[in-house]
Amino acid sequence: MMRRWLILFLLMAGAAGVGAWMLAKGTSGTPEPPQSIDLAEGEELYQEYCASCHGSDLEGQAGWRSAGEDGILPAPPHDETGHTWHHPDSVLFDYTKLGGKKTLAKQGVDFQSGMPGFGDELTDAQIWNILAFIKSTWPDRQREVQAARSEAE
Numbered sequence: 380m381m382r383r384w385l386i387l388f389l390l391m392a393g394a395a396g397v398g399a400w401m402l403a404k405g406t407s408g409t410p411e412p413p414q415s416i417d418l419a420e421g422e423e424l425y426q427e428y429c430a431s432c433h434g435s436d437l438e439g440q441a442g443w444r445s446a447g448e449d450g451i452l453p454a455p456p457h458d459e460t461g462h463t464w465h466h467p468d469s470v471l472f473d474y475t476k477l478g479g480k481k482t483l484a485k486q487g488v489d490f491q492s493g494m495p496g497f498g499d500e501l502t503d504a505q506i507w508n509i510l511a512f513i514k515s516t517w518p519d520r521q522r523e524v525q526a527a528r529s530e531a532e
Contacts, residue, residue, distance in 0.1 A: 409469040412507045421512030424505055428497060433457050437516060451493040457513045464521040468510065468529040475506045 426435060432454035433439055439456030446452050455461040463471065473482045479492025497506065514522055 409472050410503045412468065412511075413504045416511040417508050418512050418515055420505070421508035421510070421515075424501065424509050425512050428501065429457075429509065432493075437461075437513065450491050454493065457516075459517050459521045463513065464517055464525040466525070466528065467532050468525075469532055471510050472503075472506055475509065476501075476503070 425437075434454075434456065437457040439458075439461055440453035443453040443455045443461070455463065457463045466474075470482075474494055476496055476498040477485075478496030479494035480490060481496055483490045483492070501509075514525065517525070
């Protein structure tokens with residue numbers, strides 16, 4: 380029982396840290412999306428780099444809301460059932476380029492994340508294409524909410 384409360388506390392602390400980071404982050408340091416997006420390339424790169432964890436249909440890993448024994452959350456879905464659409468573009472880009480742990484560490488948040496960084500393997504344009512592909516699968520409501528959060532930055 381105590382372990383369950385500890386995990387819940389750590390998850391809540393991590394979520395609070397992400398929220399604080401999002402407020403403090405702004406757009407500094409995150410490159411702007413390119414003028415043209417290649418959804419076909421984004422889908423191909425998603426399948427190559429992301430699907431092994433986040434699922435070929437963006438469904439994520441089972442039990443993604445609960446940390447495993449190692450304290451790391453499984454990969455969340457990137458479809459409308461997950462929380463990806465809750466984050467502005469800058470957060471999504473930085474998580475993809477730098478990885479979860481490094482992105483949050485830059486903001487003083489110590490959070491165990493299973494998300495690796497792909498900045499050494501993918502160009503900025505390729506990362507934006509992957510994100511555009513993911514967003515293209517969302518229903519209108521999720522796209523609108525996510526776009527408004529990105530615009531607010």
